[in-house]
Amino acid sequence: MPQSAEKTKDHVSLFKEPEYTEMFAEKKANFECRPSDEAVLAQSEYTKTWEYREKNFARQKAVINPAKACQPLGAVFAAQGFEETMPYVHGSQGCVAYFRSHLARHFKEAVPCVSDSMTEDAAVFGGLNNLVDGLQNCQTLYKPKMIAVSTTCMAEVIGDDLSAFINTAKEKEAVPADFAVPFAHTPSFVGSHTTGYDNMIKGVLNYFWDREKGEVKPGASNGKINIIPGFDGYAVANNRELKRYLDDMGVDYTFISDVSDIYDTPSDGTYRMYDGGTKLDDVRDAINAKATIGLQQYCSDKSLEYVASKGQSTASFHYPMGVGATDALLMKISEISGKAITPAIEKERGRLVDAMADSQAYLHGKKVAIFGDPDFVYSMAAFLLEMGCEPAHCLSTNAGKDWTAKMEALFATSPFGVGCKAYAGKDLWHMRSLLFTEPTDLLIGSSYGKYLEKDTGIPLIRLTFPVFDRHHHHRFPTMGYQGALRVLVEILDRIFEVTDAASDISYDLVR
Amino acid sequence: MSLDYTNDTAAAEALIKEVLDAYPEKSGKRRAKHLSVAKATEEEGVTGCGVKSNIKSIPGVMTIRGCAYAGSKGVVWGPVKDMVHISHGPVGCGHYSWSQRRNYFNGTVGIDSFVTMQVTSDFQERDIVFGGDKNLDAMIDELDVMFPLNKGISIQSECPIGLIGDDIEAVAKKKHKETGKTIVPVRCEGFRGVSQSLGHHIANDAIRDWVFEKGVPEFETGPYDVNLIADYNIGGDAWPSRKLLEEMGLRVIGMWSGDATLAEMARAPKAKLNLIHCYRSMNYICRHMEEKYGISWVEYNFFGPTQIAASLRKIAAQFDETIQANAEKVIAKYEALVADVVAKYKPRLDGKTVMLYVGGLRPRHVTNAYEDLGMKVIGTGYEFGHNDDYQRTGHYVKEGTLIYDDVTGYELEKFIEKIRPDLVGSGIKEKYATQKMGVPFRQMHSWDYSGPYHGYDGFAIFARDMDMAINSPVWNKFKAPWKAA
Numbered sequence: 003m004p005q006s007a008e009k010t011k012d013h014v015s016l017f018k019e020p021e022y023t024e025m026f027a028e029k030k031a032n033f034e035c036r037p038s039d040e041a042v043l044a045q046s047e048y049t050k051t052w053e054y055r056e057k058n059f060a061r062q063k064a065v066i067n068p069a070k071a072c073q074p075l076g077a078v079f080a081a082q083g084f085e086e087t088m089p090y091v092h093g094s095q096g097c098v099a100y101f102r103s104h105l106a107r108h109f110k111e112a113v114p115c116v117s118d119s120m121t122e123d124a125a126v127f128g129g130l131n132n133l134v135d136g137l138q139n140c141q142t143l144y145k146p147k148m149i150a151v152s153t154t155c156m157a158e159v160i161g162d163d164l165s166a167f168i169n170t171a172k173e174k175e176a177v178p179a180d181f182a183v184p185f186a187h188t189p190s191f192v193g194s195h196t197t198g199y200d201n202m203i204k205g206v207l208n209y210f211w212d213r214e215k216g217e218v219k220p221g222a223s224n225g226k227i228n229i230i231p232g233f234d235g236y237a238v239a240n241n242r243e244l245k246r247y248l249d250d251m252g253v254d255y256t257f258i259s260d261v262s263d264i265y266d267t268p269s270d271g272t273y274r275m276y277d278g279g280t281k282l283d284d285v286r287d288a289i290n291a292k293a294t295i296g297l298q299q300y301c302s303d304k305s306l307e308y309v310a311s312k313g314q315s316t317a318s319f320h321y322p323m324g325v326g327a328t329d330a331l332l333m334k335i336s337e338i339s340g341k342a343i344t345p346a347i348e349k350e351r352g353r354l355v356d357a358m359a360d361s362q363a364y365l366h367g368k369k370v371a372i373f374g375d376p377d378f379v380y381s382m383a384a385f386l387l388e389m390g391c392e393p394a395h396c397l398s399t400n401a402g403k404d405w406t407a408k409m410e411a412l413f414a415t416s417p418f419g420v421g422c423k424a425y426a427g428k429d430l431w432h433m434r435s436l437l438f439t440e441p442t443d444l445l446i447g448s449s450y451g452k453y454l455e456k457d458t459g460i461p462l463i464r465l466t467f468p469v470f471d472r473h474h475h476h477r478f479p480t481m482g483y484q485g486a487l488r489v490l491v492e493i494l495d496r497i498f499e500v501t502d503a504a505s506d507i508s509y510d511l512v513r
Numbered sequence: 514m515s516l517d518y519t520n521d522t523a524a525a526e527a528l529i530k531e532v533l534d535a536y537p538e539k540s541g542k543r544r545a546k547h548l549s550v551a552k553a554t555e556e557e558g559v560t561g562c563g564v565k566s567n568i569k570s571i572p573g574v575m576t577i578r579g580c581a582y583a584g585s586k587g588v589v590w591g592p593v594k595d596m597v598h599i600s601h602g603p604v605g606c607g608h609y610s611w612s613q614r615r616n617y618f619n620g621t622v623g624i625d626s627f628v629t630m631q632v633t634s635d636f637q638e639r640d641i642v643f644g645g646d647k648n649l650d651a652m653i654d655e656l657d658v659m660f661p662l663n664k665g666i667s668i669q670s671e672c673p674i675g676l677i678g679d680d681i682e683a684v685a686k687k688k689h690k691e692t693g694k695t696i697v698p699v700r701c702e703g704f705r706g707v708s709q710s711l712g713h714h715i716a717n718d719a720i721r722d723w724v725f726e727k728g729v730p731e732f733e734t735g736p737y738d739v740n741l742i743a744d745y746n747i748g749g750d751a752w753p754s755r756k757l758l759e760e761m762g763l764r765v766i767g768m769w770s771g772d773a774t775l776a777e778m779a780r781a782p783k784a785k786l787n788l789i790h791c792y793r794s795m796n797y798i799c800r801h802m803e804e805k806y807g808i809s810w811v812e813y814n815f816f817g818p819t820q821i822a823a824s825l826r827k828i829a830a831q832f833d834e835t836i837q838a839n840a841e842k843v844i845a846k847y848e849a850l851v852a853d854v855v856a857k858y859k860p861r862l863d864g865k866t867v868m869l870y871v872g873g874l875r876p877r878h879v880t881n882a883y884e885d886l887g888m889k890v891i892g893t894g895y896e897f898g899h900n901d902d903y904q905r906t907g908h909y910v911k912e913g914t915l916i917y918d919d920v921t922g923y924e925l926e927k928f929i930e931k932i933r934p935d936l937v938g939s940g941i942k943e944k945y946a947t948q949k950m951g952v953p954f955r956q957m958h959s960w961d962y963s964g965p966y967h968g969y970d971g972f973a974i975f976a977r978d979m980d981m982a983i984n985s986p987v988w989n990k991f992k993a994p995w996k997a998a
Contacts, residue, residue: 003846005970007853010977012963013617013749016970025756026619033766035730035776036595037625037662045662046624058659063652065604065635066659072605094672094703095570096580100609102942107613112946114922118572125676125704135540136573142537143574143923155603156672156704159641190603191636191673271991273926273949431659434623450611453622453629 055435059428066431069373069450070400072190073198074152075101076233076301078115080202081150083231083259084285086276088116088146092133092162093154095119108235108468109265109476114275116140120156129157133167137183138176144275147282148182152202158189182282184209194400196301196375199233203258203305210286211312220312224290226254227338228314230305232298232321232377235448235467236480238266243479244297247332250346253339256284256291258305266477289314293338297322297331297481298377300405320408321377324385324486325354347483354483357490358389364497364513366390367418369442373433373451374466376401376426380409382446382465385486387416389493394422395436401426430454444496461496465489516884520891520913525550528915528931532924540571547918551910562906564918567899569707575922577870577942578896580703582606584712585719586669588794590699592616592745592770593778594626595664597656600633601649601681602671606703607633615959617749618772625662632656641673646684653688653696664775665695667719675702685723695775697723708897708919709872710793717797720778730776732783737763737832740784742799742810743791743874746771748964753971754815758788760846761829761839769795782806786831788813790967791873793895793902814874815967816975817882818851847969855885858976861984863887865935868928870920870943871957872896879938879957880909882966886976891934894920922946936983951991953982 004011004019016022030036037045048054074091078101081089091098098117105113118136120129133151140149151164164185172179186205188198211218229244231237241262248255263278288294294309296302296318306316315338322331329351332343358365368391372382376398383393396409406424413419425432430450437445437458445451445462449470455462469475479485498513529548533541546565554561570576579587582600587610590598600607611631620626634645634652653666666688668681681698689696699719701712739758744751751771758765766784767777781787787799787810799810811831813824822844829840865888869876876893883890890910894917895902903916910916915932917924922942929937929947937947938957947954955961955978963978965971 003850005850005973007850007857007973007976010973011970012974012977013965016965016974017617017749017752021756022752025752025759029755029765029768029772030619033777033780034595034774035664036620036774041662042621042625046621049623061655061659063634063648064655064659065633067611067631068604068608068633068635070604071608072603075605075609090573094580095576095578096583096703096709097605099577099579099583099942100605103613103940104609106941106945110945112944112949113942114575116573116575117570119570119576120572121569121704121707132572135571138537139540139571139573140575142540143535143921154672154703155605155636156676159673159676189638190605191638191641194604267949269949269951269987269991270993271949271951273930273946275946431623457623 049434050438052439055439058432058435066429067450067453068399068429069397069448070194071104072195073188073193073201074154074190075104076195076198076200077150077152077186077188077202079105079195079233079261080199080206080259081152082113082264083257083261083279084148084150084206085279085281086147087279088114088140088144088149090136090140090149090151091115091117091154092129092151092164093117093120093157097154104468107470109238110473111265111267112273112275114144116144125156125160128160129162130167130170134171134174134176137171141177141181146276148184149177150202150206151183151185152188152198155190158187182209182214196233196298196400199301200304203230203302204308206285207258207288207305207308210282211289218289220289220314222290223292224254224287226256226291227335228256228258228288228291228294228309230258230294230296230302231260232296232301233375233467234298234321235469236476238262238476239479240481240485243482243485247347247482248335250344251335251339251341253335253341256280256288258285258288258294293317295319295334298375300376300401320380322481323381323489325351325388325483327381327384328482328486350483354487357487361490361494362390364494367392368444368497369394370444370446371395371397371433371437371442371460373397373430373447376405378466380405380412383409383422384412385489387412387418389490390418392418392422394440394442395425395433396422397425397428397433399427399429434458444493461500463492463496465492516887516889518889519911520889520915522550522913525913525915528928532927535923540574543571544921544924548924549916551907551912551914551916553912554907558908560907560910560912560914562903562910562916564903564916566895566903566918567707567710567897570919576919577922577940578708578919580709581701581705581712581715582669582671582703583610584709584794585699585701585716586610587614588709588745589713589716589770590667590669592618592628593667593773593775594618594620594628595774596667596695597627597632597660597663598667598669599652600631600671601645601668602634602673603636604633606671607631614745615747615962615964616771617746623660627660627663636673641677644677644679645674646679646681649681649684650688657692663694665697667697667699669699670702672703675700675705695724695727710897710899713794714797717795717801720798721801724775724778725782727779729779729783732780734783735764736785737836738766738784739763739786739788740767740769740781741765742769742787742789743795744768744771744967748960748966750965750967750971753965753968754790756970757815757821757825757843757968758828760843761825762836763832782808784808786811788828790815792905793873793898814878815971816879817885817972818847818969819881819885820878821969821972850969850973854973854976858980859887861980864889865983866891867936867938868892868932868934869957870894870896870917870925870939875957877902877906877909882972882975883979886979888936888979890914891932892917892928894918936979951988953985953988955979955982
C-alpha cells in the first residue's frame with residue numbers, strides 16, 4: 003500500500019507508485035484509444051522542426067496560448083488603486099469571478115470587486131435595472147468612497163450606455179448625486195488588459211476633471227508630478243521603490259492609481275477591504291500638476307492624451323527597468339521638478355553598474371527569449387542589451403506594429419541586437435516553435451512560460467505578471483536600480499544553476 | 514465514527530438577522546430566502562436545510578458565482594484530454610480559466626493532450642460586427658494542422674456568440690462532414706442561467722447530442738462495467754477512486770471527465786452502472802442514460818472513511834456476492850491506514866469547527882470526512898446548488914448549522930468574523946480575506962494545490978492538510994507583542 007499516515011504521499015509522489023503507474027498503463031491500453039506511442043513521438047518531434055514552425059506562423063485564425071488578458075481585468079486593477087474604491091463590472095458575473103481569482107492568485111490578496119450579474123433578460127432589455135440596483139447595493143453594503151464601473155463584452159455587444167445609465171441611477175437615487183461613479187467602456191474584443199487599464203485611468207480623471215462639477219480648468223500649479231504606473235504585477239514593490247526615489251529627491255508627486263497597499267495588506271487580524279490608494283482629492287487636484295508621466299506607454303496612451311488636452315505636459319516610458327531606463331526616468335523627473343538626482347541615488351546606480359561589471363562574463367552573449375506586455379518586453383530587452391545579452395526573440399501578444407518598429411530601433415542601438423527579432427501579436431505556441439528552431443539560453447516571462455520550459459528545457463525566469471506558481475516575487479521591485487539588481491541576480495542564479503547542473507568536471511566552487 | 518452534536522441555532526439566527534439588516538430593504542428581502550439554519554425534522558438524523566436556491570444573484574453584492582462557460586469549459590469539457598477546446602469569443606474567458614482547475618491527466622501536452630492549453634478565437638471588433646462563423650471554420654482547419662492527433666474539438670461559446678447570432682452548430686456539422694472528427698458546439702454563453710450550473714446542464718446536453726451514438730470505438734462489454742461520472746480529477750482525485758473500484762472487481766470503462774478521452778465519453782452508454790460523484794454537474798446525463806439505455810446510477814461519496822465504506826457497500830449492493838465480498842475486503846484492507854490517520858490527527862483536530870462554502874457536491878460531501886477527524890461543520894452553503902442539493906445536505910449536517918446559498922462577500926465575511934471558526938474551506942476569492950482575520954483556511958475547489966482528497970489514499974492527505982492549516986504556528990504571530998492583548 004503506497005499511502006501511510008507516517009509518510010503521507012500527495013500528488014507529487016503518490017502517482018509514481020506502482021499501484022498507480024500500473025493502473026495508468028492499463029487504462030491507456032484498454033480504454034483510452036489514444037494514438038500509438040510512435041505516433042505521439044513522431045508528432046512531438048515534428049513540432050520541433052522548421053517545417054512545423056512555418057505552418058505555425060501561417061496560422062491566421064487560431065490563437066494558441068496567447069499571453070494577454072482582456073480589458074476589464076486592467077480596469078479592475080486600475081480602479082483598485084484609488085482610495086476606498088470598489089471596482090464594479092457591468093455585465094456577466096462570471097467575468098468578475100475570473101478577474102478576482104486571477105489577481106488573487108498572483109498577489110495572494112483578496113480582490114474585492116462586484117458585478118451586476120446580467121443574465122438573459124438583461125441581454126434582451128439592457129442592463130439598466132441591474133446597474134441601478136447594483137450601485138445601490140454596492141454602496142450600501144460596502145460603503146466605498148467611489149465605485150469605478152467597467153464593462154464585460156456582453157454589455158458592450160448589446161450596447162449599454164454607461165454614462166446615461168449612471169445618470170439615471172443617480173436620478174433614481176441609487177447613489178447620491180455627488181457620489182463618484184467614474185466609468186470606462188472596456189470591450190474585451192478590443193485591445194487587452196493594458197487597454198482596459200488605460201481606459202479606466204482616463205475614466206477616473208475624466209470624472210473628476212470634467213464630469214463631477216462640469217469642466218474644471220487647471221488652476222495654479224500644485225508643483226506635483228502625476229505618475230501613472232500602468233498594469234504592473236510588481237506594482238506593490240515598484241511603486242514603493244519609485245516613491246523612495248521621489249522622496250529622496252524631494253519631488254512632490256501623485257500616483258494616479260496606486261495598488262501598493264491594497265495588494266499588500268498585513269496579516270494582523272483585520273481584513274482590509276480598502277487600504278491605501280490615491281486619495282480622491284489628490285485626483286481632483288492632479289489637474290494642477292506640472293506634468294504627468296506614464297511609466298508604461300502602452301498602458302497610458304489615451305490617458306496621457308486626455309491629460310495633454312488639459313494643457314499639461316506629459317511624458318511616457320516603457321516600464322523603467324535597467325540602467326538606461328532608470329536614468330532616463332530620473333532625469334525626466336529632475337528636469338520637470340527642478341530637483342537634482344541625489345548622491346544617494348547616484349551611489350545606488352553605481353552599485354548596480356558595479357554588480358553588472360562583476361558578472362559581465364557570465365552574461366555576455368547569452369541568448370534570451372522574452373514574452374509579456376509590450377512595455378515590459380521593451381525594457382527587458384533594453385536591459386539585456388546593457389548586460390551584453392542578446393534578446394533574440396521578443397514576443398508580445400498584445401503589441402502592434404508601432405511596437406515592432408520601436409523594438410527594431412532598440413535592437414539597432416547595440417551590437418548585441420543584431421539578429422534579434424520582435425514578434426507582435428504572436429502567441430506562446432509561436433514562441434514554442436521559435437525556441438525549438440532557434441533555441442535560446444533563457445526564457446523570460448510569466449508563469450505561463452513554464453509549459454515552454456517543460457517542452458524545450460530552456461530555463462524560465464518569471465519576471466512579469468502573472469506569477470502564480472512562485473510566491474512573493476511581486477513584493478520585491480524590478481524597476482529602478484534596486485529592481486535592476488534583483489533582475490540581474492535572478493538571471494545570474496539561473497545561469498549558474500544551469501552551469502552547475504551541466505558538468506561534474508566544471509562543478510566549480512568559485513565563479 | 515460519525516459525531517453526535519448540534520450547533521447553536523439561536524446564534525445562527527441572530528447572525529442572519531444582523532447581515533440582512535445591512536442591505537437595502539428590497540435586496541435584504543431577497544437575500545433572506547437564501548439564509549437559514551438547519552432544523553430538526555421528523556426523520557431521524559436528517560435536518561431541514563430549506564433555502565431558496567438556483568435564483569439570479571442580486572446585482573452589486575459580490576456574488577462568488579461564475580458563469581455557464583465556467584461550468585461547461587471549466588468543469589465538464591475542459592478535462593477531456595484528447596480534444597481541443599476552443600474558447601470561442603474574446604480572449605479573457607479562456608485566459609482566466611487556463612490551467613486553473615488542476616484536472617490532472619496523463620498525456621503529452623500539445624501533441625495528444627490539450628488540457629493545459631488556452632485555445633481561443635480571440636474575437637476582435639470585426640468578429641462582433643461580421644460574425645465569427647467563417648473564422649471558426651478556418652480555425653478548426655488550422656487546429657487540425659497544428660494538432661493532427663486531436664480526437665475532436667469542442668466549441669465553448671462565450672457571451673457574444675449567442676448575442677450576435679452566430680450559427681456554431683452549422684459550422685460544427687460542416688466541419689464534422691469534412692474531417693470526420695467529433696466537433697461539439699456548446700451554447701454555454703456566460704449570460705445564460707444564474708451560475709455555473711446551467712453550463713453543466715448545457716455541457717451534458719452537448720454530450721448527449723454530439724457525442725453519443727456518433728460512433729463508438731470497438732469494445733467488448735463485461736458484467737462489471739461502470740462509468741466513474743463527475744469526478745474531474747482535481748489533484749488526481751479520480752485515480753484513487755478508480756483504484757478502489759478496480760480493487761473491488763469493477764471495470765471502469767469511462768472516467769468523466771477527469772483524465773478522460775473522447776472514447777471514454779462515447780463508450781459510456783455500454784456500461785452496466787453509472788457511479789456519480791458530483792451529482793450537481795452530471796446528474797443530467799445520468800438521467801438521460803437511464804431513460805435511453807436503461808443504465809441505473811448510484812450516487813457515492815469517497816471523502817473520508819465513513820462515507821467511503823458506506824459508498825463501497827452501496828455500490829457493491831448493485832452487483833453480485835463476489836463484488837460484495839470484495840468490497841468488504843477493500844474496506845478491511847484500508848482499516849489500518851484509516852486507524853493510523855485518525856490516531857495521528859484526531860487528537861490535534863478534535864472539536865475544531867469548520868465553515869464551508871463551495872460548489873457542486875463538496876458543501877455536503879466533505880462533512881463526514883471532517884467528522885471522521887473529530888471536527889464539526891457549523892456552516893455550509895453552495896455557490897450554485899439547487900433544491901435537491903439542499904435536500905441531500907440535510908442528510909449530512911446537524912441541527913443549528915448555518916446554511917447560506919449564493920452567499921455574498923459581505924455575508925461570508927461577517928459570518929466568519931463573528932463565528933471565528935477554526936477553519937474555513939472555500940475558494941481563492943475567499944482565502945485571503947479569511948486569513949487576514951487570523952482564521953485558518955483551505956481552498957476546497959483546488960485542494961489548495963494539494964490532493965488528491967478522494968479515497969483512502971486521499972483521506973490521509975486531507976487530514977494532513979487540515980492539520981497543517983489549523984495548527985500552523987503562524988496564526989500566533991498576528992498580534993505584535995507590544996500591542997495590548
